[in-house]
Amino acid sequence: MNDSRSKWDPVVELMKGAEPVSFGAMHSYHCRHSPRRILYTLSYYKFAAKLIGSKARVLDIGCGEGLGTWMLAKECGFAHGMDLDPDLIETAKTNWCDDSIEFSCANFLEPLRHKYQAVVNFDVIEHIRPDHAVAFIDGMADSLSEHGIAIVGTPNETTRKYASEVTNIGHVNMYTSERLEAEMKERFTQVFMFGANDEVVHTGFPPMCHYLLAVGVRPHPRV
């Protein structure tokens, strides 16, 4: 027992220095009411981070409290999280702070100052008004350098009948796999479609995917 303790104590000592992470209202709500949600979301971010690779400047649109942005920063080298909500950005800035990460409270539909090698957004495009959806995808393409990569995640339109009322009220722009692929192809040279059920990303039958992930590579001008 004493011996185990003597082995464990240095581990405790090592962890002591860590700055405490304090979730804001959004992640705290998720933790209490639908804790699995954080797992799904992180798995989409991890999928994106692995495809983007280890040496890229990544823009995360609709970054929320920045947990996923932090994963992108650690895996890819640098990440810039952007969100419309000042409270979310405040929480993000408090928790995640070093040279590899940056947050700003901004409207993504306005022009950006920098180009990125990758841009991601999860659970954002379904909240964009349908008449702004084209501008949103244009914004992603225009934020990228020549061989940049965009990764978009959104719930499948086919899941709408199972979603809660509060979810459906916010989801004003739901995509099927075909529509997302077609709209991404307007601005990207290659588009690769994936599906996810729970945290598992795959290439199975599109209508039965709970979540859709589109990977657009190399932006081109609108045709």
Place this chain on the structure above:
Amino acid sequence: MADDRADEGEIWENVKQMISNDRLTLGTHWSFNLRNDPKRLSFVLSRYKFAAKIISKRRVLELGCSEGIGTPILAEFATEYVGVDSDEQAIAAANQNFSSERCSFISDDFLDQSFGQFDAVVSLDVCEHIMPEMEDSYFDTIAANLVTEGVAVIGTPNETSDVYASPMSKAGHVNLFDHERMRRALGRIFHNVLMFGFNDEVAHTGFEPMCHYLIGVGCNLRDRT
């Protein structure tokens, strides 16, 4: 809806009539594999399915198609399919089973050859059999057969799994890749490389050294002048 008055036998007969009376006889490689290690077919087909989904509706060239075991899956999604292999007997089996209006096969040692300008090149379990001094030539052949905006899907066992490989597998593996080396090899010819790992039938993006199999997706050819 089935007819209430029909019994199960009659219902099944109706289904049977809808199935054609086609007979498919596998060549020696896949007959051997199925008799000795049937699970192999499952993970091999799953890699083909992954490739098929990645490339979707395009003109596809397969380098190293062997007996065409992946042809039906690749061709299901492709507009045209050409399979090439240097093994004449394997190509004969492929031709017999899978040639059609959209699918053709060529018996040829494909290194440094051009078969046309394809939208996609698929090559699974090939590069580990190419001598290291011919490796550049293999990747250049992929590039030479692709349109500039084409996509390549290249699969090979992970070098880290070699310690567990059967003596038969090991005998043929002269050039094993790990994740980083595959990324670099594809990066030499493509601007964009997306790396995936496989364990059994499952494609994922998990910890690279523990992937049993690697698939690299390359797109947007670099300028080769």
